[in-house]
Amino acid sequence: MSNLFFGITMFICIVPTIWIMFFYLYPKKWTERKLVYGLNNRKEFSEDGIKDEVDAIAQKNRRRALLIALACTAISVMLLFLHGMFLQTFIWMSFLFIAIFAINIPYLLGHKEMMTVKKSLGLTQEKGVSYADLKTAGNVHAMKTVPVLLPNLAGLLIVGLLLLADLGVIRFKAYAPGSYFGTILGGTMFLVGILITVCAYFLDRLKNDVISTDSDINANYNRAKKKNWADVFVAFLWLNVAYMLVMAIAVLISYSNLLVTGFLLLYLILMMAGIAVFVSKGRKIEERYQKETTVITDDDEYWLGGMIYCNPKDRRLMVEKRAGIGGTVNIGHPVGKVLGIVCVILLLNVFGSLIWVGLIEATPISLRAENGALICHQLKDEYVITPDMIDSMDLCDDIYEHSFMRKNGVGMDTLLKGDFIVDGKNGCKVFLAPREDVYIHVVTKDGTNYYVSSATADETRAVYESVQ
Amino acid sequence: MIIRIDELSDVPIYQQIRNQIVMGISDGSLAAGEQLPTVRSLAVEIGINTMTVSKAYQLLKTEGYIMTDRKNGARVRSRIEQQGSISEMNKTELKRIVSEARLSGVPRQEILDLVTQYYGD
Numbered sequence: 001m002s003n004l005f006f007g008i009t010m011f012i013c014i015v016p017t018i019w020i021m022f023f024y025l026y027p028k029k030w031t032e033r034k035l036v037y038g039l040n041n042r043k044e045f046s047e048d049g050i051k052d053e054v055d056a057i058a059q060k061n062r063r064r065a066l067l068i069a070l071a072c073t074a075i076s077v078m079l080l081f082l083h084g085m086f087l088q089t090f091i092w093m094s095f096l097f098i099a100i101f102a103i104n105i106p107y108l109l110g111h112k113e114m115m116t117v118k119k120s121l122g123l124t125q126e127k128g129v130s131y132a133d134l135k136t137a138g139n140v141h142a143m144k145t146v147p148v149l150l151p152n153l154a155g156l157l158i159v160g161l162l163l164l165a166d167l168g169v170i171r172f173k174a175y176a177p178g179s180y181f182g183t184i185l186g187g188t189m190f191l192v193g194i195l196i197t198v199c200a201y202f203l204d205r206l207k208n209d210v211i212s213t214d215s216d217i218n219a220n221y222n223r224a225k226k227k228n229w230a231d232v233f234v235a236f237l238w239l240n241v242a243y244m245l246v247m248a249i250a251v252l253i254s255y256s257n258l259l260v261t262g263f264l265l266l267y268l269i270l271m272m273a274g275i276a277v278f279v280s281k282g283r284k285i286e287e288r289y290q291k292e293t294t295v296i297t298d299d300d301e302y303w304l305g306g307m308i309y310c311n312p313k314d315r316r317l318m319v320e321k322r323a324g325i326g327g328t329v330n331i332g333h334p335v336g337k338v339l340g341i342v343c344v345i346l347l348l349n350v351f352g353s354l355i356w357v358g359l360i361e362a363t364p365i366s367l368r369a370e371n372g373a374l375i376c377h378q379l380k381d382e383y384v385i386t387p388d389m390i391d392s393m394d395l396c397d398d399i400y401e402h403s404f405m406r407k408n409g410v411g412m413d414t415l416l417k418g419d420f421i422v423d424g425k426n427g428c429k430v431f432l433a434p435r436e437d438v439y440i441h442v443v444t445k446d447g448t449n450y451y452v453s454s455a456t457a458d459e460t461r462a463v464y465e466s467v468q
Numbered sequence: 469m470i471i472r473i474d475e476l477s478d479v480p481i482y483q484q485i486r487n488q489i490v491m492g493i494s495d496g497s498l499a500a501g502e503q504l505p506t507v508r509s510l511a512v513e514i515g516i517n518t519m520t521v522s523k524a525y526q527l528l529k530t531e532g533y534i535m536t537d538r539k540n541g542a543r544v545r546s547r548i549e550q551q552g553s554i555s556e557m558n559k560t561e562l563k564r565i566v567s568e569a570r571l572s573g574v575p576r577q578e579i580l581d582l583v584t585q586y587y588g589d
Contacts, residue, residue, distance in 0.1 A: 128475030130514055134489075134498070135469065138509020207513050213470050295470065313475055314515040 003088055003413060005261050007080040009268060010092040015076050016272040018103050022069045024279050025107050025323055026062040030054065032287040034211075037061070037110035038306015038322050040296045044121050057113045061106035068106070072099040085412045086358035093354055097347075104307070107323060111306035118300070126298045128313065135215035136208045142226035143204035143233075148197055151237035155190045158244045162186040165252055172252040176426040181407050182251040189244045193237055200233035203327055206320055211293040221289045228285065229326075232278040236271065243267050279325065302332075360410055365417070365433055367440075367454035369466040374442065376431040376452050381417060383431055383452065389444045395464045397437045402451075404430060422451060440464050469497035473514050481516055485524035493533055493544055495588065504534060504542040 030036045031046055036054065045054045079095060082088045162185070164170045168177035175182065208222040246263040250256060302311040307323045312332035321328045329336040365378045372387040402423055404411070409418010414435060422428040428449040432439055438457040442450040453460045471488040473481055492498040504510075507525060511518040525542050528534045532549050536542045554562070569579055 126474075128477075130473050130475075132471050132473070132510060132513035133469070134471060134492070134505055134510070137505035137513040139505070205512075207515070210470055215469065311515075315517060316512065316515045 003083060003085065004080070005265075006085075006088060007082065007092070008265060010096065011076050011080060012265065012268040012272065014092075014096055014099055015073050016276065018069050018072045018099055020272075020276055020279055021100075021103050021324075022065050024283070024325075025104070026058075026065045027283070028062070030058045032290055033283075034286045034290055034293065035306075035322055037107060037114045038303050039111065039114045039118060039300045040298060041290065042118075042123060042296060044123060045117070050117065050121065053117060054114070057110055057117070061110040061113075064106040064109070065103060068102045072102065075099075084361070085414065086354075086361040089357055090354050093350065104323070107307075108305045115300070123298075127301070129298070131210040131295055131297055133208065133210050133215050133218045136210075136219045136222060140208050140219055140222040140226060141204050142223055142230040143200055144230070147230075147234045148200065148237065151234070151241045152190075152193055152197060154241045155186075155193045155244055158241070158248050159183065159186040159190045162248055162251070174254055174424050175252045176421060176424050179407060179421055179426040181405065181421060181426075182248065185247055185251065186244055189240060189247065193240045193244075196233055196236050196240065199326070200230065202318065203229045203233075206318065206327060207316065209320075210295050210297065211289060212295055214292075217289070217292050221285070221292075224285045224289075225282070228278060228281045231281075232274055235274050239267060239270055239274070275325065282325070361412060361414060364455040365415065365431060365453075367431070367452055367460060367463050369463050372467060374440070374450075374452060374463070374467060378415075378417065378431075381431075383429060383450065385442055385444065385450060385452075389446075390442055391445045392443045393464075393467070394441045395461065396439055396441050397457075399432070399434060399437050399439055404434075404451075416451075420451075422449065425449065436460065471514075473516070481514075482520050482524040482527065485510075485521065486527050489524070489528055490531075490533060493548070495586075498544050500544055500546045502544045503540070504544065506541050 027033050030041070031051075033041055035041055036045065036058065044050060075095065076099075079088075079092060082091060161170070162182035165172055165175055166177055166180050166183045171177070204226055208218065209225075210218055211221055212218055243263065246259065250260050299311065300306075302309060302314075303322055304310055307328075309319050309322075309328055309330050310332040311330055314330055314332065317330055317333045317335050318327040319330055320326075329339050331337055331340045360379065363379055365376065367374065367376050369375075374383075374385040376383040404416055405421040406416070407419040407421060409420070409430070410416065411418075414433065416430045416432045416434050418430065420428045420430040422430070427447075428451060431450070431452040433453050433455050436453055436455070436457045438460045439451055439453040440460060440463070442452065444450065454463060469488075469492045471485060471492075473484055475481065477484065479487070489498065489504070498504075504525070505513070507518050507521045510521045514521075525534065525536060529536055529542075533545060534542050535545050566579060
């Protein structure tokens with residue numbers, strides 16, 4: 001079940017992203033856009049003779065991108081039928097990076113061709129020239145405090161409720177106080193909200209574009225763009241609060257996998273829908289103001305491949321993206337260089353973590369008896385339950401009747417390992433192959449519950465008998 | 469009012485900012501009493517150091533074109549002191565421009581027309 005859920009989650013993340021990128025990067029009517037393949041859409045491109053050439057470049061690469069988007073969709077459908085946690089995670093994550101890279105290939109090719117067209121027209125770059133509108137500088141903002149504050153306050157209330165439940169001030173039947181599982185979960189989601197708020201304010205304070213000698217046009221254009229950003233961020237904040245609320249209900253009142261996973265899927269779908277609306281609105285704003293653009297800041301050559309901004313002379317760390325949504329880092333800036341290296345390390349870390357997950361899944365758990373002690377071992381983890389610790393020990397075969405909520409450790413279809421809340425009871429140590437129904441339930445004298453098994457039911461029975 | 473900054477120009481950036489604000493005040497693009505952006509905002513917009521903008525504002529303040537205070541930031545002065553004479557530095561600059569124009573074969577009337585146009589009614 002969790003395999004299928006993971007597949008659907010990745011499908012919802014990848015397929016809409018690919019199609020949103022397709023419609024955003026490869027417009028049918030390039031003349032209405034501010035940028036063509038990462039280059040400023042100049043009036044010269046629409047002149048007789050040149051227009052056909054640019055048209056050909058745009059349509060050729062659009063067709064290529066369409067084929068790639070269709071292929072990615074088809075592959076994603078096929079990947080839904082994958083089995084095995086490691087195989088599934090590794091292939092989906094690799095495919096995520098491959099698909100995003102692939103959909104950008106026609107864009108990079110188009111960018112190269114457009115640079116050639118620009119050079120052939122003798123449109124040399126005005127290096128080092130920038131414009132600023134004294135009337136809009138620092139004055140155009142769309143982010144209001146109250147709409148951002150309200151969802152954050154709502155989130156804080158939910159975290160407060162979870163904390164009170166953890167402290168035992170408010171009691172819920174399905175929740176054991178003192179585990180801080182709910183508070184950590186809610187707090188994490190609350191921090192996500194704070195991160196969204198920081199991003200929102202950061203984007204609201206980005207440099208205003210100068211597209212006209214008329215300050216009113218500049219002000220309206222930048223306000224429209226920032227309003228679009230503000231709206232999508234506020235929507236994301238409320239979506240985050242809704243997710244927190246559902247998680248709080250699940251944790252405090254009744255934990256239901258169906259409710260949690262179902263809402264997570266809905267959350268992802270709504271998020272993708274929000275991005276699609278944002279992109280569509282952004283496109284309309286660009287089309288509306290393209291007709292009124294009279295000033296072009298020609299910084300095309302600082303955009304590597306039309307995507308990565310590298311201008312050591314620009315003091316700004318963050319600039320608005322050319323290909324995509326939001327802001328991007330100026331890698332010519334000293335801090336930008338550090339952030340670039342950090343991103344590469346994080347990317348390598350993702351694949352390192354995947355290999356670690358693969359090792360965990362591929363290594364069978366072992367349970368053995370040694371001098372009356374139970375020893376559970378897998379990779380670096382080892383639990384030792386000595387005879388003097390044991391208060392009671394039973395061989396059980398009702399694993400499916402219990403609910404296991406992971407606090408920390410591993411929670412796979414084939415392996416449960418670490419600290420868990422079992423049937424609402426806090427402080428349980430679990431070391432199980434959940435597909436095998438048989439396990440040993442040990443209660444130690446200090447009150448800790450151990451749920452342990454070996455890789456197979458027969459091995460578990462044999463260990464139980466030898467300890468008895 | 470739009471200002472254009474050329475980082476590769478021989479003219480220092482603070483001087484470019486100062487010159488364009490003076491031209492803006494002269495041609496009416498910047499009205500008397502009009503608020504100028506804060507040092508930080510303008511630095512972010514142009515992508516330069518705040519010290520450069522601060523230097524330009526300081527120069528404009530010293531020359532009597534703008535006034536600054538902590539509460540209201542920088543504003544164009546309502547009344548700019550009129551000395552009624554061209555500074556020696558500007559005379560030298562004007563002489564250089566006229567000389568270059570003459571050497572390029574620009575007719576006298578064209579230069580006079582330009583001066584009339586820039587001076588306004």
